[in-house]
Amino acid sequence: MKRYGHFIDGKDVEPHCGEWIETVDPYRGEAWASIARGSAHDADRAVAAARMAMTKGEWARMSATRRGRVMRNIGDAVASHAARLAEIEARDNGKLLAEMHGQLNAIAECWYYYAGLADKIEGSSVPVEKPEIFAFTTREPIGVVAALTAWNSPLWFATVKCAPAMAAGCAVVVKPSEFASVSTLEMAALMRDAGVPDGVFNVVTGLGQEVGAALVEHRDVAKISFTGSDTTGTRIYETAARSLKRVSLELGGKSPNIVFADADLDLAAAGVVSGIFGAAGQMCSAGSRLLVEKSIKEVFVQKLLKLATDIRLGDPMDPQTNVGPIATPPQFQKVLDYIAIAKKEGARCILGGKQAAGPGLQGGQFVEPTIFDDVTNGMRIAQEEVFGPVLSIIEFSGEEQAVEIGNDVAFGLVAAVWTKSIGRALRMSKALHVGTVWINTYRTYSYMMPFGGMKRSGIGREQGIESVNEYLETKSVFISAAEHAATNAFVQR
Incomplete structure (x- = not known):
């Protein structure tokens, strides 16, 4: 050693x-x-x-x-x-x-x-x-x-x-x-x-x-x-x-990933999965709140579940692995604690929700990719940074409510908007109180672009x-x- x-x-x-x-x-x-x-x-x-x-x-x-x-x-x-x-x-x-x-x-x-x-x-x-x-x-x-x-x-x-x-x-x-x-x-x-x-x-x-x-x-x-x-x-x-x-x-962040009815839903679903399950959710810019327009919620959640259930956990050195372990024992326990808090608050777990087990995961600090539905923005799971592979789904109706929910947290690091309307993209990018706004993409970075947050x-x-x-x-x-x-x-x- x-x-x-x-x-x-x-x-x-x-x-x-x-x-x-x-x-x-x-x-x-x-x-x-x-x-x-x-x-x-x-x-x-x-x-x-x-x-x-x-x-x-x-x-x-x-x-x-x-x-x-x-x-x-x-x-x-x-x-x-x-x-x-x-x-x-x-x-x-x-x-x-x-x-x-x-x-x-x-x-x-x-x-x-x-x-x-x-x-x-x-x-x-x-x-x-x-x-x-x-x-x-x-x-x-x-x-x-x-x-x-x-x-x-x-x-x-x-x-x-x-x-x-x-x-x-x-x-x-x-x-x-x-x-x-x-x-x-x-x-x-x-x-x-x-x-x-x-x-x-x-x-x-x-x-x-x-x-x-x-x-x-x-x-x-x-x-x-x-x-x-x-x-x-x-x-x-x-x-x-x-x-x-x-x-x-x-x-930190508690970033909204906002999907409108006119978005390319397949592209948006892939972006949501990448935004919360990439790096096992251990990103300050994790898209931990999915805000989805009410009219497409059911269809979109099914697309999301289909992608999320195919995620492969395992050895980070294996090129076939999609999600690795939680990096530290304290963080591992923190993620499990927040999952328990979400269940106690009344959020409905529709995927994952516990420590992952199985071949190749022994000794590793793995948490199943977890998705909660029926989340309200006042719940702790929607307000506090989990820093793990845990997604909260919140529905909205119209731009005004999307902005209201998106900004209704103490953090202001990043946000994403999925829409085919250039007008909506411009309006939303101006209205969201964050340091970075992604339109029809997520986790797009460049050392040439300033990065930082507002509020906390x-x-x-x-x-x-x-x-x-x-x-x-x-x-x-x-x-x-x-x-x-x-x-x-x-x-x-």
């Missing part, structure tokens, strides 16, 4: 406390690696390395163009090792290997994308009202960034946080989930071969309340980027506010050009060409 230390200042570092955490393969239910249990001491060491790298080290002296070349090397390294990284993450958190192959390609391209942006960060000259003054702005890196990532897509989250941060000139400390840290550590090792200077990319593993909290409270961390639950995000936001840290939060789904945006702004400060500079002191030098603002 391989043992992984922290990655600090370009070196593998053993934990200060001397303790280790076993990481478990959720399919086999067996420990397969161990990671360092970090402490505030380890976090402090990583932050110090990052601060040195971006203030006095080679990274600080490097031109933006050269930084971009180094980042392109990272993309090359990820592409060269994509198959191995995909297998590691599939084993670490149970994601389908087939899905990870596609994601690794996108991760390499994301590094290339931000490598190209590194030397496109520009200030501007401003024609102020004083002719003797030359005024201009510069865009400078905000400082050390702490990137706190979730267990469901650790490599992707580390990339969409760290690539724009590094393009801006920042150095980073990544704290991955203790349930899925290995793939991030393996990517960190590739940084050395890519020519990333020591201290620019650091990884400290361990428990959130020990390492994550230390990073959020650290006085030399300027920015926190977090992906995870809204509950944890709220605590991070409150703590970071005490030291006025910049914060971006990509949190988060603050700020990741991906796209504008995400670089999350890691920059604007500085104003005034240069006087006057030969005599200005008479209004002491005018108050």
Whole structure:
């Protein structure tokens, strides 16, 4: 069983406390690696390395163009090792290997994308009202960034946080989930071969309340980027506010998948299945609420059941598998608890509804693809994030009611609308209070498009050009060409 230390200042570092955490393969239910249990001491060491790298080290002296070349090397390294990284993450958190192959390609391209942006960060000259003054702005890196990532897509989250941060000139400390840290550590090792200077990319593993909290409270961390639950995000936001840290939060969702009577029902049914059962529902963007127009509900639900009953659970390494295990024991129990809550509330279970069993599932944390009908939007199953393969069906009549139900949750991450009417598509995309709207598709992503939520789904945006702004400060500079002191030098603002 391989043992992984922290990655600090370009070196593998053993934990200060001397303790280790076993990481478990959720399919086999067996420990397969161990990671360092970090402490505030380890976090402090990583932050110090990052601060040195971006203030006095080679990274600080490097031109933006050269930084971009180094980042392109990272993309090359990820592409060269994509198959191995995909297998590691599939084993670490149970994601389908087939899905990870596609994601690794996108991760390499994301590094290339931000490598190209590194030397496109520009200030501007401003024609102020004083002719003797030359005024201009510069865009400078905000400082050390702490990137706190979730267990469901650790490599992707580390990339969409760290690539724009590094393009801006920042150095980073990544704290991955203790349930899925290995793939991030393996990517960190590739940084050395890519020519990333020591201290620019650091990884400290361990428990959130020990390492994550230390990073959020650290006085030399300027920015926190977090992906995870809204509950944890709220605590991070409150703590970071005490030291006025910049914060971006990509949190949970309770997303509506809205199907109108004029939609292509076969296409919509496939989109609904993918939106809730893909990745075993362990997605912040999971389409966990199916809003279906009353006139087609019966027909549509039958199409949905036909597709859902053909889903194959099993080994995430098997290309024939459609749904893998729940990634962690606490999450597995949480999903089963919500199923029990839904039944108690009066929702009618029409598919699944329990732990999956059968050949090839022994030792794995599997939950049957589950569908509840007769759900009202006030039920907990319709309001709270389950983060598992559990779908709630809610019927509606007309656009106005669809919008009302769709927006009637605390979250606002994504939504989908299935319709052949371009007018309805435009009206609905404007009316839904979410960060992303998909029309006649689901789970369509691009590192070129901003992603983030409204309401309790988060603050700020990741991906796209504008995400670089999350890691920059604007500085104003005034240069006087006057030969005599200005008479209004002491005018108050």
